[in-house]
Amino acid sequence: MGHGPKQPSAATVEANRAAAARYALDDRSDFADADRDLIAPLPGRVLREDGLVLFDPRDFAFLAEDAPCPDSVNPSLWRQSQVLSKGGLYKVVDGVYQVRNNDIANLTVVEGEDGLVVVDCAGSVESARQGMALVREHVSDKPVAAVVYTHTHADHYGGVKGIVDPADVASGKVPILAPGTIASFDKFAISENVIAGTAMSRRASYAFGSLLDKNPLGHITCGIGIGLPAGFTLSYLSPTDPITETGTKRQLAGLEFEFLYAPDTEAPEEMHIWIPQLGALTCAENANHTLHNVQTLRGARTRDARNFARYLDETLQRWGDDVRVHYGTHTWPVWGNQQVTGFLEAQRDTYKYIHDQALRLANRGLTPLEAAEEIELPEELARTWSSRGYHGTLHHDVRAVFTKELGTWDGDPVSLNPHTPVDTARRLVAMVGTDAVLAEGRRAIEDADYRWAAQILHAAVFADPGNEEARALQADAYEQLGYQAEGPQWRGIYLSAAQELRDGISPATVVTASPDTIASMPIDTLFDYAAVHLNGPRAADADIRIAVNVTDATGANRPWHLWIRRGVLHARPGTSPDPQLTVTAAKELVAAVLLQPAGAAELARAGRIDLEGDTGVLDTYAALLDDFEPLFPIVTP
Known part of the structure; x- marks a missing residue:
């Protein structure tokens, strides 16, 4: 049956144009910030040793800043993706440099008196090598004096062997600092990516759009970064210098680094980093130019939204008066004390609002889905770009708070012991008939009621996966939902689902259980x-x-x-x-x-x-x- 994606329906075109009124699209400050102090553009493609192209910035040329938003993309997501398409080597402040958008995560290099301190390593060896080559050519050829992992996620340590020689780490010449004990960091970094790695990789290929073509009908960006390179090399070296207490300080390359230990936030082990001589701060992934996931769609342990807010507030108390710049481990920096503190306050308030309002409605007896349908951010936060759902989404984060605090049961007895999706679908279709289900699906699509169309047609597909008409109709419904989604992970999931219904299963492009990861367990x-x-x-x-x-x-x-x-x-x-x-x-x-x-x-x-x-x-x-x-x-x- 296979064929390519369809065009947005008239209803989707209207929905996306109407959505533009909800956003502060006249605020262009993020574009200027993302362009600020560019030293050198990306040199071109990221290649594996065998010549395989892992990333090509030309694939995202359609996101040019002056390109109008196509009807197949939510205008908020289009704007975020245009900002993320800007890549290269940038100066953050004197002494701090970033390579952005040759990978899903940033490579940050701090230049000290006698060496370089690398804060996070990008997600792949190949991207890290390209980034370090830019630094060597345009900034400094000093040796790497230390590596810092901000947290236990692979896109922040995966490029480490493109940064340092493992022998230098083993000898103690180059320390690797990380939050938590060495055993704890190893455990969470490895187990999350391996023990559930097959399921996570399959789900991630949907959520990050890696199965889709890069164009306005397919993959745009990941919302938090340009995208995941395909077929990359994921490396790992265990940390050697654990940070387990807030207030811990280290002298690295002649600069003082101070750490705020922030466990059980965006990752099980995470920390914020303050460099007082430079007025430079990073809150790792607890503060980004996006709402983050409280529970990831790729699959990981549910996070504590209250802790996001708690540690961001502690960061403001400790360093808020003195901070001059916040450099993110994803996305672009924020400059100026008032701008940084405002950014961190908005991130703090967003997570605490989600946490508190979800539990308020839980205590009123609402189920997770009912609460997610009801909760909206206050207007001031809703119109703040960094609180928009480009990684997590408000709807899913509300439900995740229920999971974290109350467990997976939604409180309705009908969900205690339901039939399997296949058995439920077969019973429903047997009761009303396949023709009736398909007729209702067609009617819902014609009426642009795509959520209901996807739900009712799901029964027809699961009752008889060989029913080509049911698959085609459900693909159409998923596709329009994807075109309308502001969240790129929702978009990726919906459009990947439509593609799979039409063309069958595509080979996975995301593999977290790499040989290096398994060997490091x-x-x-x-x-x-x-x-x-x-x-x-x-x-x-x-x-x-x-x-x-x-x-x-x-x-x-x-x-x-x-x-x-x-x-x-x-x-x-x-x-x-x-x-x-x-x-x-x-x-x-x-x-x-x-x-x-x-x-x-x-x-x-x-x-x-x-x-x-x-x-x-x-x-x-x-x-x-x-x-x-x-x-x-x-x-x-």
Whole structure:
């Protein structure tokens, strides 16, 4: 059935034109700020070593500042995307420089007396290398004296091996500072991207629009950055200098850095950074030129909106009188004390309003969806560009507060034990008939009632995914919803759904469980990752006991023992009392044995691991593991 996207309907054209009246489109200050102090434009494409093009700024030429908003894009999202299309090396203030928009996240370099301090590393090795080459050419060729991770998300540490030599980190020559203990940072950075990585990658490919063509009918930007490079290299190096207390200070390259520890905010481990000599502040991802996610659509732990506000207020108390510039880890800086404090106050008030009003309505008995339909930001915040929903959305963030504070049940008994979507769809269609469902879907589309059309046609598709008319109609409804969405993740999800209904599943472009990430796992997280591959029903009667000796570069062993009983994989540090098999290997090869046990015999023959005991246990274990298919269906059963 496959064909390309359709044009916006007359109703969508009218909806987007009407939406423009809600926005302060005459406020062009962000365009000037995004252009301010450009040192050098991006040099061109970001390439992988094999020549694969990961990012090409020319793909976004359609977002030129003087280009009128097309009818297929919400005018607020069009404006944000035009600002984000500006990329290059910029001076923030003397001593602080940023490479913006060759990746979804920024690369920030602080020049000290005798070295460079890199604050976040972009999301890919390739983008980081391009960014550092710009810095070397136009700013300074001083050595990297330190790296700082602001939080545990991959787009902020993934480029680290494009910044520093791992040997310099291992030797202590270049410290890596990060919030939380080393074990905690490793745990959250790795587990979020690996243990649920297959599901997260599939969902992220929808939310970030990476399956869509880059044009006004497809992907615009990610709202918080230009986009995710496709096929990039994600690296990781563990931090070496943990920051666990607010007020901690470090001398780095001759400059004083002071930290505010802000856990359980936008990430499980996060921190704000103040450089008093420069009057420069970053609040990491707790303050951006967008409303952030309280719960991500790609899938991650639900965040605490109250903590966003709490730590932003503490930041204002500590440094609000002295701050001269705020440089973001995404988007563009804010200059001037009054402008920075106003920006941070608006971000603080937005998150606290969402938190407090969601719980007010919960205490009045409203369900999450009912509250999300009712809550609107006060006019002053609603017309503040940085409070608009370019990453999170107000509707979804309200529902996320319910999840964080009250759990996933919405309080309605009907949702305690509902039938599956497929069973529900089949019962509904059997009751009213396929023809009636399709007729109602067509009527809703003709009346521009796209939300209802998508909802009712969902039943027809799930009852019979081979019904081409149902798929085509639902794709049409999703597409118009995407064209009208202000939030780019909503747009990406709707348009990706329409494309998949028409053309089938496309290969994933976002892979968070990279080899470097898996190899960097703390050993307990590695066992957790293996455990989620265990097929519980198949393993219900299994009795497997494996001793695992994890070796390091010195030849020392860390003994662990793994056992499977009653369909559960457990692991503990220490020697095993009665192992059926003993595996001795370096950690990265332990990962290979746990996740691909069929290859263990070959590793043993090559002398890379040592196996003692009943090697047939590995065959039994292999038969109990599930493989994760990264292309599972979303819009069909």
